[in-house]
Amino acid sequence: MFEIIGKQNLNQLVRRLDIRADLLVPKLKAGQFVAVMPDCFSRRVPMNVYEVDIRRRCFSLIFEERDAETAKLGALRINDRLFAVNGPYGTPVLAEKVGTVLFIGEGIGLASIAFLCRSFKQAGNKVIGIAGFAERNSSVLENQLRLNCSKFHVMYKDGMHDRRGDILAPFKKALAEEKPVRIYAHATAQSVKDISLLAANDKVPLWVNMIGLLDPRPSFSDTAMLVINGEPYSPARYGVWIKAGQMDVNSFVRDNEALKEYAGCRKNEAALSASKNVWARLQKFIWG
Amino acid sequence: MGTFAEVHLGLSKSEAVENARIFLERERAVKGAGCPLTEDFFAVLKLLAVNDVRGAAQKLYASNPLAAVTARLAPEFFVETQVFNRKAARVSLRALERFLADRFSSLVKPDVKTGRYKAAVIGSGPAGLMAAAFLVRQGIAVTVFESAPFLGGSLRCYIPEFRLPAVVLDQLLARLSADGVEFRTNVLFPRALSAEDLFEEGGFSAVLLTAGAGVAEMLGLADENAAGVMAAAEMLSLTRAMHAGQEPYTTPGFLGNRVVVVGHNEMAFDAARTAIRQGRQVTIVVAGAESDIKVPADMVREAAEEGLKFKTFAAPVSLSLDSSGCVKGLVCRHLDYRIDGAGRLTVVEEADAEFVLEAETVLVARGMKANTLFVSEIPGLDLNLDGSVWVKPDSSYTSARKIFAAGHLVRPGASLLDVLLDARRAASEVAAYLKG
Known part of the structure; x- marks a missing residue:
């Protein structure tokens, strides 16, 4: 569950991930969002859904790397799995013909x-x-x-x-x-x-x-x-x-x-430096 | 101080056996209600008193598989008589219950039964776990669906580590897994998986809703969205389940140096004591005297010893914000006792008696409402005016076919014991329904 089956770098900081979610995908509609945890140490991040592909049973997220969680998401590769994806949240936006x-x-x-x-x-x-x-x-x-x-x-x-x-x-x-x-x-x-x-x-x-x-x-x-x-x-x-x-x-x-x-001034400095340490170790593990 | 270790230490085997004997000696003098969950606690004590710890644990487990939880969180029973041991310490029956419950995994063998009926339980909080435990004993294949990435519901999110350690909860969940309960996380019912999906594709024959009361009531003040204001429940969930501010977790710490807690229920005290353990200065606002606080006296005493300050006879009026929109204080009004026209003593606000409690964080613990945010979307499910799920009187049958409900989802203000009793009864009704 929550396996990454596609990844694209849209620019220097923006990534697209295609995530497999058999149960979730048939229910996701335009305007809804999900909550994502890249790993068990992460916080839950709400993210708008970019696209849903019923045939491939996946949905896509597009995000910018700007904090610990999005950096972790950006570092994931194809076949990696996310720890948790919850949803769908929100009421779908009804796309009717209005003009x-x-x-x-x-x-x-x-x-x-x-x-x-x-x-x-x-x-x-x-x-x-x-x-x-x-x-x-x-x-x-x-x-x-x-x-x-x-x-x-x-x-x-x-x-x-x-x-x-x-x-x-x-x-x-x-x-x-x-x-x-x-x-x-x-x-x-x-x-x-x-x-x-x-x-x-x-x-x-x-x-x-x-x-x-x-x-x-x-x-x-x-x-x-x-x-x-x-x-x-x-x-x-x-x-x-x-x-x-x-x-x-x-x-x-x-x-x-x-x-x-x-969020900026209350961020626990220890947690912030810890996340940097974890991130540095992860990078070293992945790329040597 | 500063540690989240359990406040109360457990009993050793010799202490447990001795205390059981002492309590039984006074059996005839004991008055009051026993624990409603344990059918015959005296029988349990009699086995313990003769050193048959395994037998006592099995007997306790048969009626209360969540004894490790009730032992720590539920009020003491048989309170009308105080029994003391040789050290002049009060013999606590919950401590005896805890001694046995903490040894369930080593003393009680799993008893897995299989049957042809499948039931789904929605929510892995206390009601869901209790119902699952009793359903699986009756040979019903149970799957517990949880929307969060972790199991336990309010036990995982809202009860601090120093009252219910995570390891105890994990042991309980492992115990239930060994008994045959299946757990699935990250499933938001009925959005990701609907009742129809469960019945038609999943092969389930009944659904029991135990989603609990996870929606916090706020104060209704202007600027309540302001940065630094949050529900005590959210604060507890962030600290406990998401490990905010703790290495190596990346959920940031978010508490200011000064914290004000509005409300004086158990959740307020749990939030306050959690903040104190994180080195914060905490004040709790009470709309009345300290004697009006409706939590066990032990909890109030422990909180005061830990450094909690009480601001009595105060009611919140508004929030004070700084130039950037972050909270910087809570404006309160003094209260006082008055005798009304009917001769009753009531608490009224004093005019022109406002003051500011300075704080960078304001936690609101006003109460919890039934979490029907999503289950209300089930076709045919009726709700009460307060948002809880309607059930037939004294039962767990809802207005929707094949769907039952129990616990805080039905009675948001119920005590833990009432929730567990409700869940046990619901399990019996579901089993009876399935078996015809």
Whole structure:
């Protein structure tokens, strides 16, 4: 169970893993997420699912190596096994035919967007995609998104190919010209704030992926609750795609940033150095 | 201090035999209810008193296979009479139960029976384990499905190491495996595996839901999502099951230097004592006097000896956050006793009497609700208004065909003993249902 049957390096830090999970795969739908433990010493990390392949009985994760757990995931090779994969969590996003749907994402957030893009495209919608990257070298999934979008815009902050800037400019243009009936966004907290203001002005329903509120927590738990607009909310049950009207976006931005700072300053230094030691020994064992 | 070793040491064989004899001498003077799980504890004591440790263990195991758990976590029984040994120490019947239970694996042989019926138990907490133990004795092939990567449920997640060591739980699980119970982890029911999958493809004929009460109630304050605020249950789970802050595990430590615990139930004290053992300064907020705390007096005394501070007559009002959104304190209001119009003594908030308890971490231990987050998706399964699973009165039959439920999933506030009794009864009902 949870054997890695495929691996791809998408760029210097971003990896794709195809993981076999006979029981889980037939039940995984677009918009859901899983909790992953690379080994028995890891914390449980919530991750959006990128793709599901029923025929090969596997699902795919795309992630960026940025902490101990994702580094361990990135070091795994084909035929290695993950210690645990739990799910599917969240309510599937129902990809029905509604007209024009706009997807906007930054960086690694595009992995969760891509699954929805495919689903809505297959349902017969006009799909507009907007992707933002810090630089050309950090771009991922451009071709995949281009294939699944009727129109696709990509912006680089370092200004390659005259596409300098952030995602807001093409977003404003798409709002005005394409008149989408729905928007799905997975971007940085600040971008989400700006996107939600623009979407609210045009009265277009916006769904935001808030896995960023779960990830900095010490470890994912099925029963952990968030409080959204004063009501308890279970991400494991209801999912990480939340309608912007359901939650106060300003609180989301603040809590997201605070959690990251909390995770950084509260991290037990001994545990951090221990994880580096474990990681160093693992690397030495694998590569000599 | 600073160690997670068990607080109470067990008895030696000579102490256990002597204490059993002493207790039996006072048998006629003893008053009160015995342990509801052990049918005839006096018979167990009589075997122990004549040095028949194996016989006593077998007799105890027959009625309570989870005796190692109840011995450590359940209240003492026969409390109306105190019996003392030659050292003037109180003879504790739970200590005798623990002496025998810790030797189950060496003294009680597995008795594997096979039959043609298969039952699935959802959840590997105390109710699930108790039900599985009794089902397998009746020749029913039992598979326990657990959504987490580890077994044990609340015993693994919420009970600290110094009250229930992991090695004791692992021995219990090994014992049940030897008896024929099959365990499967990383299976989220009914999402990854539905009831229909179990009945049609898995060959199971009945499903017993024992998913427990793992959903914590929060305070309902504004900013409760703030960094540094979490349920005591989550804190215990991170420390115990995920080994937060312990080498070589990579779950980071997350407790600030000053911790405030809101609530005064057993979970609050477990969380507080766990934080103290990690070198934190811990204050527990009590809405009333210390005498209003509804946990065993021993637990309160031990916690106070370990350094827990009590803030009595206080109620949380709001959270105080710093500029980056992390919690920096809990704003509370003083409470006081008042006599109401009906002449009853009640606790009321004093106006204009707020104060701040400074803390980098606030743990909320207000209570737990039934974990019906996922089982509520089972077609035809009715829930009560409080979110627990509805069952027919005094039974474990739910509204869904072939599905039973027991334990905290049905009665979230029940005691450990009630949960185990419920599970034992549910096992009998499932067996009767399967065998027609």
